[in-house]
Amino acid sequence: MKDTTGYLDMELLRFSTAGSVDDGKSTLIGRLLYDSKSIFEDQLQAVKEASKRLGGGEEVNLALLTDGLRAEREQGITIDVAYRYFATPKRKFIIADTPGHIEYTRNMVTGASTADVAIILIDARNGIIEQSKRHSYIASLLQIPNVIVAVNKMDLVDFSETVYNDIKKEYEEIAAVLKLKNVIFIPISARDGDNVVDASKKTPWYQGETLLHLLETLPVRKDETKLPSRFPVQYIIRPHSDEFHDYRGYAGRISGGSFKVGDEVVILPSKTESKITAIDEGNKSLDEAFTPQSVTIRLADNVDISRGDIIVRKSETRPTVSANVSLLVCWLNHRPLNEGGKYIIRHATEETRAIIKDVHFKVNINTLENILDDKTVKMNDIAHISIKTLKPLKYDSYGENRITGSLVLIDENTFETVGAGMIVHNLEDETYTI
Amino acid sequence: MSNYKLTHLKELESESIFIMREVAAQFEKPALLFSGGKDSIVMAYLAYKAFYPAAIPFPFVHIDTGHNFEETITYRDELVKLLGAELIVGSVEESIETGRAVEEKGFSASRNKLQTVTLLDTLEKYKFDAALGGARRDEEKARAKERFFSHRDEFGQWDPKNQRPELWNIFNGKKQLGEHFRVFPISNWTEMDIWQYILQENIPLPSLYYTHEREVFERDGIIYAALDAIPRRESEKVEVKRVRCRTIGDITCTGLTLSSADSLEDIIGEIASSRVTERGGRSDDKRSEAAMEDRKKAGYF
Numbered sequence: 105m106k107d108t109t110g111y112l113d114m115e116l117l118r119f120s121t122a123g124s125v126d127d128g129k130s131t132l133i134g135r136l137l138y139d140s141k142s143i144f145e146d147q148l149q150a151v152k153e154a155s156k157r158l159g160g161g162e163e164v165n166l167a168l169l170t171d172g173l174r175a176e177r178e179q180g181i182t183i184d185v186a187y188r189y190f191a192t193p194k195r196k197f198i199i200a201d202t203p204g205h206i207e208y209t210r211n212m213v214t215g216a217s218t219a220d221v222a223i224i225l226i227d228a229r230n231g232i233i234e235q236s237k238r239h240s241y242i243a244s245l246l247q248i249p250n251v252i253v254a255v256n257k258m259d260l261v262d263f264s265e266t267v268y269n270d271i272k273k274e275y276e277e278i279a280a281v282l283k284l285k286n287v288i289f290i291p292i293s294a295r296d297g298d299n300v301v302d303a304s305k306k307t308p309w310y311q312g313e314t315l316l317h318l319l320e321t322l323p324v325r326k327d328e329t330k331l332p333s334r335f336p337v338q339y340i341i342r343p344h345s346d347e348f349h350d351y352r353g354y355a356g357r358i359s360g361g362s363f364k365v366g367d368e369v370v371i372l373p374s375k376t377e378s379k380i381t382a383i384d385e386g387n388k389s390l391d392e393a394f395t396p397q398s399v400t401i402r403l404a405d406n407v408d409i410s411r412g413d414i415i416v417r418k419s420e421t422r423p424t425v426s427a428n429v430s431l432l433v434c435w436l437n438h439r440p441l442n443e444g445g446k447y448i449i450r451h452a453t454e455e456t457r458a459i460i461k462d463v464h465f466k467v468n469i470n471t472l473e474n475i476l477d478d479k480t481v482k483m484n485d486i487a488h489i490s491i492k493t494l495k496p497l498k499y500d501s502y503g504e505n506r507i508t509g510s511l512v513l514i515d516e517n518t519f520e521t522v523g524a525g526m527i528v529h530n531l532e533d534e535t536y537t538i
Numbered sequence: 539m540s541n542y543k544l545t546h547l548k549e550l551e552s553e554s555i556f557i558m559r560e561v562a563a564q565f566e567k568p569a570l571l572f573s574g575g576k577d578s579i580v581m582a583y584l585a586y587k588a589f590y591p592a593a594i595p596f597p598f599v600h601i602d603t604g605h606n607f608e609e610t611i612t613y614r615d616e617l618v619k620l621l622g623a624e625l626i627v628g629s630v631e632e633s634i635e636t637g638r639a640v641e642e643k644g645f646s647a648s649r650n651k652l653q654t655v656t657l658l659d660t661l662e663k664y665k666f667d668a669a670l671g672g673a674r675r676d677e678e679k680a681r682a683k684e685r686f687f688s689h690r691d692e693f694g695q696w697d698p699k700n701q702r703p704e705l706w707n708i709f710n711g712k713k714q715l716g717e718h719f720r721v722f723p724i725s726n727w728t729e730m731d732i733w734q735y736i737l738q739e740n741i742p743l744p745s746l747y748y749t750h751e752r753e754v755f756e757r758d759g760i761i762y763a764a765l766d767a768i769p770r771r772e773s774e775k776v777e778v779k780r781v782r783c784r785t786i787g788d789i790t791c792t793g794l795t796l797s798s799a800d801s802l803e804d805i806i807g808e809i810a811s812s813r814v815t816e817r818g819g820r821s822d823d824k825r826s827e828a829a830m831e832d833r834k835k836a837g838y839f
């Protein structure tokens with residue numbers, strides 16, 4: 105039997121692809137899975153047959169390993185995110201292969217929103233184009249901790265060091281403006297596998313790591329167990345049984361820091377105080393629990409708590425409690441943002457309504473400058489807005505906490521998710537471009 | 539403060555429990571689709587954990603093709619009792635008798651596709667507005683595209699080209715009257731994660747998953763149980779072999795694996811060195827390239 109004991113305590117890394125249409129994102133993921141021997145025989149056989157049927161002859165189109173929808177295969181593009189999984193002895197990976205087409209930017213945002221690493225592909229022949237910048241901007245908004253810029257299709261530019269360096273130099277300027285953290289460059293050919301899993305002989309001028317090695321060694325996101333404690337109450341557990349007659353527990357997922365039995369806590373927005381008497385996980389009781397565990401907290405007093413409230417440790421920094429919220433929004437719907445209009449807001453476990461008070465500016469993706477005179481926020485636009493909510497939100501900035509710092513806007517009539525919002529306190533203080 | 543890092547299994551468990559609680563909070567009448575396979579079994583245990591010590595706040599729904607392994611039904615009934623859950627059975631046989639579904643004919647006839655009719659009818663009959671399913675993204679290429687909260691129109695259909703954005707861990711379960719959601723809490727689990735979790739949590743499984751002697755026959759390279767539900771051609775010889783199930787579904791589409799694995803450790807070892815996917819043995823996926831996508835669009839699990 106193979107040794108599988110190491111598998112039980114592996115680290116999890118989530119990464120997503122980004123970049124313009126046809127830059128080779130899906131091919132790269134296919135190559136990564138193939139060269140790391142994560143493809144099963146029946147999957148490979150199916151992809152071989154599909155490649156032939158779609159007119160590719162004997163060459164295996166590795167993009168078909170993720171482009172699984174009929175429409176994607178017919179059009180040769182990615183439409184929605186595909187999630188793939190693989191593991192090496194070092195780490196376990198969740199891949200989100202996202203679409204490059206501007207029409208499907210919302211799906212790129214979906215895939216990128218939970219990523220620890222973004223791989224931004226650039227076609228060496230075309231260099232950096234608007235969509236490369238848009239995706240970089242989104243990666244910066246989402247504060248993805250690591251960005252790998254993969255200059256792809258090096259085989260089509262004779263593995264030229266000059267081409268690579270020119271793109272690298274231009275991107276470094278953009279990264280500086282976007283305040284992207286930890287940017288790493290790598291020349292690859294997704295189609296042929298150069299520098300993906302195995303180091304390429306055709307790029308002797310490149311001294312860096314292969315892509316897989318980078319993914320295995322890059323640091324995972326910052327330690328969220330060290331943040332100020334946050335426990336958004338999700339669901340109230342009351343058994344109504346004889347055995348657990350008086351049981352009253354607050355179920356939720358720890359969204360910052362940790363909690364211990366005996367902690368003095370404050371419930372927001374009511375500011376009621378109490379003390380933790382138990383932390384339950386299924387039928388086990390814990391002394392202490394950490395982000396991102398799902399647990400049930402019991403308190404000493406019979407206080408009035410409902411879904412949407414947030415429990416925090418009394419001694420720690422509290423979230424802002426306010427109905428006025430300032431945010432950077434990425435607009436995801438064909439219908440433009442309606443200034444003065446009302447939307448449903450979902451923030452942590454809270455749901456309320458809000459009115460759009462102000463659009464301060466939107467971003468020109470090409471120049472990365474702010475546009476102040478045109479405030480129609482259309483699909484794929486990024487803008488800075490202010491909203492006023494019906495119930496006060498208990499929030500942090502997105503830079504402080506990804507969970508209590510993010511929200512979505514929902515259309516009141518269609519119920520579609522139309523906007524992704526990242527809360528900011530004061531734009532100048534934040535790590536953003538603006 | 540102590541330094542703490544969740545193992546990936548704990549992280550997956552926590553994510554799934556979060557989603558189950560979100561369903562209980564956001565919907566009026568959810569149900570958990572229970573097939574009797576390992577994924578639904580893990581789902582059942584996760585649901586138990588998510589709401590303990592309260593009862594699981596939604597019933598289990600089993601869409602029964604009438605072509606089940608006997609062990610599946612025995613196991614199902616015991617598990618429901620053990621976890622204190624409520625069970626609702628939707629019968630494909632009944633759908634056929636009432637003319638809602640038409641039985642396929644021929645040697646490769648299967649009631650797998652007919653389950654969609656019974657499933658949608660059952661959801662409508664009980665006015666369920668969310669159905670929790672144990673599908674995983676690593677199972678199949680169309681499933682790889684699925685959201686956690688997957689919107690279904692009033693005909694129960696999935697529109698893969700126009701899914702709602704799903705950002706961070708914020709789930710939007712809002713819908714119009716008559717529409718419903720399919721929710722997949724274990725989307726991010728792989729087959730290996732499921733087995734490791736079963737081992738870690740010491741979850742008892744139906745005996746079908748372990749090696750046993752059985753009368754089987756081979757068709758198109760797949761080994762099937764020699765039971766009445768699958769009509770055999772004369773050329774298809776029945777033999778006794780040591781086999782086990784890697785997935786359990788309806789008898790007519792469950793391929794068996796030659797195996798002598800009689801413990802979870804053995805099974806895990808077998809899967810770690812396997813060169814084919816678990817669905818490689820499922821004839822329902824082999825019908826065409828987009829078989830799963832087409833079934834899903836129509837409202838299949």
Ligand SMILES: Nc1nc2c(ncn2[C@@H]2O[C@H](COP(=O)(O)OP(=O)(O)OP(=O)(O)O)[C@@H](O)[C@H]2O)c(=O)[nH]1
Pocket residue numbers: 123124125126127128129130131132167180181182183202203204205256257258259260292293294295296
């Ligand atoms: N020569 C060469 N061709 C490549 C390379 N990588 C990708 N391609 C080709 O580029 C085309 C587009 O590749 P995809 O992987 O589908 O591109 P994508 O970025 O996933 O596209 P979208 O998902 O639609 O945005 C295909 O024909 C690939 O074979 C490469 O390294 N070299």
Ligand SMILES: [Mg+2]
Pocket residue numbers: 129130131167171181182201202203204
């Ligand atoms: Mg693609």
